[in-house]
Amino acid sequence: MTARFAIAGSGPAGCYLADALARAAPGAVIDVFERLDEPFGLVRFGVAPDHEATRAITRVLRRPFDKGVARLHLGVEVGRDISLAFLRRDYDAVALATGAPVNRRLGVPGEELAEPSGRFIRWINGHPEAAPPAHLAGAGRAVVIGAGNVALDAVRLLAKHREIGCLNPLALERIDLLIRGGPEDVRFTPSELVEIGELAVAWPQLDAFDDATGEAAALLKEFAARPSGQGIPIRFHFRTRATAFLGAGRLETVETNRGALPADLAVTCIGYEKASVDGIHPTGPEIEPGLYAAGWAARGPNGTIPTNRTEARTLAQRMVARVGREPSSTA
Ligand SMILES: Cc1cc2nc3c(=O)[nH]c(=O)nc-3n(C[C@H](O)[C@H](O)[C@H](O)COP(=O)(O)OP(=O)(O)OC[C@H]3O[C@@H](n4cnc5c(N)ncnc54)[C@H](O)[C@@H]3O)c2cc1C
Incomplete structure (x- = not known):
């Protein structure tokens, strides 16, 4: 049969x-x-x-x-x-x-003011069910949260917003990437990191560190040794957790365990269920x-x-x- x-x-x-x-x-x-x-x-x-x-x-x-x-x-x-x-x-x-x-959640106050990566990346790709982020026009500061390749995709696409039709309304001057662990804990694949290092419109900004091993950490070390670049700084914040998203009707600040960051847009890239x-x-x-x-x-x-x-x-x-x-x- x-x-x-x-x-x-x-x-x-x-x-x-x-x-x-x-x-x-x-x-x-x-x-x-x-x-x-x-x-x-x-x-x-x-x-x-x-x-x-x-x-x-x-x-x-x-x-x-x-x-x-x-x-x-x-x-x-x-x-x-x-x-x-x-x-x-x-x-x-x-x-x-x-x-x-299903987008995984951080479970911190004000999270509804942030964009989960599932929705954000689907929207960029024209998914029929993904609504556009609110208050995109003129956004100058973006915070991305995560230590995997989806976070790097979000950072790279934001940095290239002038080349990506639906992201044109942004006017980004700075991107902050919040990473819960240290350089040794990231799950970035080296090829995705290399792409960040090769961006013509942005440059990775890191403090020097010397206590990590692995291919990704070696690339991050090399980024840290570079002089300031041209375009949008992508600031890597290690051992930094978002603790709240604040704003009256729209995002204004991402609070972290290391202080507050002004932000017009935040994208959480912390996994799926x-x-x-x-x-x-x-x-x-x-x-x-x-x-x-x-x-x-x-x-x-x-x-x-x-x-x-x-x-x-x-x-x-x-x-x-x-x-x-x-x-x-x-x-
Ligand atoms: C933002 C992002 C970027 C990525 N980029 C890369 C990359 O560059 N390279 C790489 O190797 N991997 C990448 N990945 C990982 C890769 O996409 C996954 O490994 C792969 O898509 C998983 O395949 P899947 O079929 O299990 O799930 P999915 O690709 O999610 O497919 C599930 C399908 O099931 C359908 N579906 C759901 N529920 C139902 C239902 N009840 N009835 C009928 N249909 C249903 C959905 O509509 C969907 O079409 C990425 C992942 C993400 C989230």
């Missing part, structure tokens, strides 16, 4: 899984349901617009649909337009590849017999796009091997 697989979500995890299932079970029915009218998840709405080479990976992600080995159903949200129980009855196995769409689908909260690659999870829905918000491909191959093998050996539905 022809095996039937359903996947919720068409980000890298869903697309790589569809491809891997088609290879592991040639001739199987593979249906991918995507809640938005556009596919490819964060590759379309998260990856920075100036990272064209990374965004071009959509050419790979679309292959199973172009080849006709899987079907893509856009504008269908599992849990709203079609129930998980229905899918589990109608398919031999179902996988949630629904990402980690998974969401439940039809009452099921994905906990790992195998949730229940016949119900699986892939990508960020399985593992949480970490790893790069290729990580999803490697994992999809392993998961597809497991799903195919189990079809026929276990009931697909507990509904």
Whole structure:
């Protein structure tokens, strides 16, 4: 009998899984349901617009649909337009590849005056559900909070605001980057840091330090040794936590454990959390017999796009091997 697989979500995890299932079970029915009218998840709405080479990976992600080995159903949200129980009855196995769409919160007073990175970066990328930040016009000082690549993406895009249509109304003169730990704790990848160091419109401003090891820390040390540059200073503040966002109706100040910073815009880049689908909260690659999870829905918000491909191959093998050996539905 022809095996039937359903996947919720068409980000890298869903697309790589569809491809891997088609290879592991040639001739199987593979249906991918995507809640938005556009596919490819964060590759379309998260990856920075100036990272064209990374965004071009959509050419790979679309292959199973172009080849006709899987079907893509856009504008269908599992849990709203079609129930998980229905899918589990109608398919031999179902996988949630629904990402980690919830912005993590700092939990400090006035946080509603700050932009969570999920919304901010989605808005820059034209996501249909992301509202523009309020009070963008003329904003001269931005604070970015975070120690990972999304924070560096936000800093870089803000620095290049003159080149990015929707950010044109900004008039940034300074960007402050708040990092909770020290230089040894950052999760920046070296290539993203190198891009900051090569910006023509901005320059990294750091105090010298000498007690950290690792490739990222070495680059930060090299930044600290540079003379002042041209354009917008990007001030790195280590061991600095935002403790409150203050302002009357709009942001005016970010309070930190080391003092107050004037700010017209603040972007929090502190991670994401998974969401439940039809009452099921994905906990790992195998949730229940016949119900699986892939990508960020399985593992949480970490790893790069290729990580999803490697994992999809392993998961597809497991799903195919189990079809026929276990009931697909507990509904
Ligand atoms: C701002 C940002 C920038 C990044 N930049 C890079 C980068 O440059 N390079 C890199 O390697 N990695 C990058 N990453 C990481 C990369 O995007 C992730 O590894 C990858 O997107 C995770 O894939 P996923 O399919 O699990 O989740 P997602 O890409 O989030 O895809 C989930 C999909 O599921 C859909 N969905 C959700 N719920 C439902 C539902 N109930 N029914 C149907 N569909 C649903 C969503 O609409 C979405 O299309 C970035 C991440 C972020 C947040």
